[in-house]
Amino acid sequence: MDRRQSILLAAEKSFAMFGYKATTVDQIAKIANVGKGTIYTFFSNKEELFYEIVNGLVKEMRHIAAEAFQEERPFYEKLHMALTGVLELRRTHQLAVKLSQELREYNTSPVKEALKTLEMTILTFVSNELEKAVEKGEVKPVRTDVASFLMMKMYLALIFDWEENHDPLNENEMAEVLETFVMNGIGK
């Protein structure tokens, strides 16, 4: 079996199980059935290997978002599908979950980078799509960078923070209030 591939698989498994800090290169080598040195012929160090793994997640997210925006629908429906899809992955994917926990607990610096990358990926994607929508005249002209930032923050807040202090919302309740703020506002 492809050695590089089995290293990546082993690393993904270990990072997802134990996080970045608690994963040792030795361990990855063991799981991958590979000498430790071999890892360093494919990756220059542990951190690079880690980013390679994270990059997989990034691609997965972009894929989900891209699929949502590919459909023939109103802008907001596509946006909603993309953001909920991407953030649901972010919320359930074992690696992503483990990394969030590690960040809270240890502030591991490469993990911070990684999660920031994930967020930036989503943001960039949304920002581009919003720009297209503005150009097509589907939505009002707005500062797309700020607007997409706010939209993502709203989704993040409802999906990740709401339940901290409130009873859970069902999908419809969430969708409804988000649509209000994004598309119509609460003004009369």
Added chain:
Amino acid sequence: MDRRQSILLAAEKSFAMFGYKATTVDQIAKIANVGKGTIYTFFSNKEELFYEIVNGLVKEMRHIAAEAFQEERPFYEKLHMALTGVLELRRTHQLAVKLSQELREYNTSPVKEALKTLEMTILTFVSNELEKAVEKGEVKPVRTDVASFLMMKMYLALIFDWEENHDPLNENEMAEVLETFVMNGIGK
């Protein structure tokens, strides 16, 4: 001078300078020119004393928000003034700033509580005012709990997180995009 008062003053100064963890009861006593035991005749322990101080901040915030909402203006203008005012205090008040730093660095648990209280205070206030506005017919009917949560999160995000990865916005740029999302949405 009133002993209780001078203890509170000393505590506020010390918490604001060094944070909760790094402030010792001995130190407070020294600054207040008071025996350590005296502190325990007024406050049952360090934590309670701390909450007393935090409560001061809470009151200050409520005052700022209440003043904003007292004016005779459209709902959104009052909301904007209240939130920017309150969050500006939160962003500049030495104690609040120090506590945020302490939370990031040490996750000190009473500090976490305290900052959560601050956030809850703002949220409750906004929620109540929004409810009034809905009843008066000034804004659309919405789930006020979720709506106020989202509005606060938007303001928090723009005021505290935006500059992490972007060039600063001036007041007008901020106000403009926030008004769009709160009152009008980006839909045509």
Added chain:
DNA sequence: AAATGACCATTTTGGTCATTTGGTCATTTC
């Protein structure tokens, strides 16, 4: 009756040192 600080149990700190870790490279393998 109110204030105090010496006192105590518990926690935190600072420093040491054995163990572990990321990374290298001389040797082995195919």
Added chain:
DNA sequence: GAAATGACCAAATGACCAAAATGGTCATTT
């Protein structure tokens, strides 16, 4: 001879422990 390996090393980590500091109490003082 190119690729793989694991023994090896310097650096980082964390278990350990003595010493210091801390929150809180209470017998004594004011």
